[in-house]
Amino acid sequence: MKLYLAALLLCLLPLVPQRGHAQTVDTLVDVGGYRLHFHIIKGKGTPILFEAGGGDDARVWEQLLTPLAQVTGTTLITYDRAGFGKSEVSREADDTQHGILSGMQGLETGLKKLGYGKEIMLVAHSYGGLYSSLYAARHPKQVKAVVLLDAMLPCFATDDFLAGMMRDMQADIAKNKTEHRGRYYQTLNYPATVQAVRNAPFPASIPVMDVVAEQFFIPNPTEAARWKACHQQFVSAQPNRESLTAYGCGHYLFHENPALAVSVIAKAYAPTRGPQQRADLLQRSLRYSVEATNELKKRETDYRHSESDLNSWGYTLLRQGETQKALEIFKLNTVLHPQSGNAFDSLAEAYLTSGNKELAKANYKKSIELNPKNMNAVEVLKTL
Template sequence: MGARDKPFRLGDLPPVQRLQTRCGALEYVISGEGEPAIVLFNGAGVALDGWRALYPDIESLGAVLAWNRFGMEGSDDPPGLQSGAVVIASVRELLSYAGLAPPFVLVGHSLGGLYANLFARLHPAEVAGVLLLEATHPGDHDVLQMDEAQLTRALRRVMALPEWVFRDNLHAEVEAVGHVVKEVEGAGPFPPVPLAVITGGAPPPKWIMEGEALQARLAHQRDLARLSPHSEHVVARRSGHFPQLSEPGVVLATLERLVRAAA
């Protein structure tokens, strides 16, 4: 039975570990074996549990590292402005201490896709492939300008988490998102590596996004798929903003193709 055919279920995450970096301690999980290693970038305010439905199947694709950015659950509070440079420096340090060597396959969900995009531009020699999962585009102004109250309401409804779990991370990343966009726009070109973009096919509630904003966002998703000449654009037709929860088989099948191409 292939990954696409397996029923939805929540898997068991590996034991959570904690590592001290120069900017503070970070929580992470690491499991699986093989190269290239896969690095998961959560969306803003989303913890490690947001990847749970991909486990344990994702471990068969290679070594996998998932982590909580500063301000999320057991990771330390953000060390000042949570810029893209801070996020990427911290994960590169974490990967080094964890014994995972580049090049990596980067998987970025939502705002995590913006960080994965920046990582690939700043360190192209360390990237074997990129999966952008309902990823934020630098031009997604309606998404980027959503206030914390809207995002908090959305996360409470989708993730069923108490606000204290994600409040510090969400505040830090909303505060810095304009800076991160400028970092992406000022970085080098996106490398010509294998790229997959997964877009949810189910429209979001109107209180999150309406009409013209939704069409602009879909155009931006197609634009992301043009970042590399070696790309695939997949529409997860039964999913909204969290295909890794609603259609984990689609995500795993796409990631498997990407890993093979990257290897």
């Protein structure tokens, strides 16, 4: 079963000075043949636009928005790309038309209709880095700063990488053609998306804060080194680009260390304000960062060796191919938490991975005994 990180910020909000109830807008905007969904927290100053990663929609940013609104006081804009979340897909678009260029035009139309077609700051995660790069290239005077959070850059997406990715994704492309049009177009057009960004180099005039996760999103040391080298190459190309490693974090670093993400975004945003406003913003950011980091450390201490912690550790070992070690961790979890159906479900999955179907069946049955609603175990047992 998947392990979901706790929403740490919920208990931290009182630590930041209250700025009243900001007006929130949740709307669908016709951008020419289809509608894009925008979620906006209104404020004052240069707006910040968030670009989600591939497969994600605007909801991925939810836990950052309240502290960022309170720290910066500015307008925050998240949206769903065509075919994701609440956004529609153009019925007239074919496979070649529904790429990053049409997506960019839809975004630009939507922002203009909402009154945000001028100065803006960009924050991007993963695949969203390609969208932010292209938007910056198309609007070099309007984009005041960019924050990249473990974002995809075209120097990583080499022709060999793209060819291998497209080979591996053929089954998903065929499946999503009927099940998820947004992902279908996104994957199908990935090489064309990268080429469009290559053809529009990132403007040298725009300052960038590039945050890279310490832990690469797949257990491949060669690709991890190439990812970091690509980001180093990008940052070193211009003096107004800074790099930062998010230690102890994986790809969704803004979920694992929200205090870091808020502080980095606030720092990048500060130059858009006047001297006094800038000083106040940085003071609020510092207070939030100190208190949030302290609370995070406390929660890490409470979390250590909990059922969820051991479960997460076991799955990490399983993904790394260390099946025997994973089995020992999962076994320990069932000993420490004998009434947890989830612990026995995880142990059963590890046994199944190791090829031991009999012990897998026994532990799936134990999981169902403890939790009759565990339909995952029921379905797996049918196949065994």
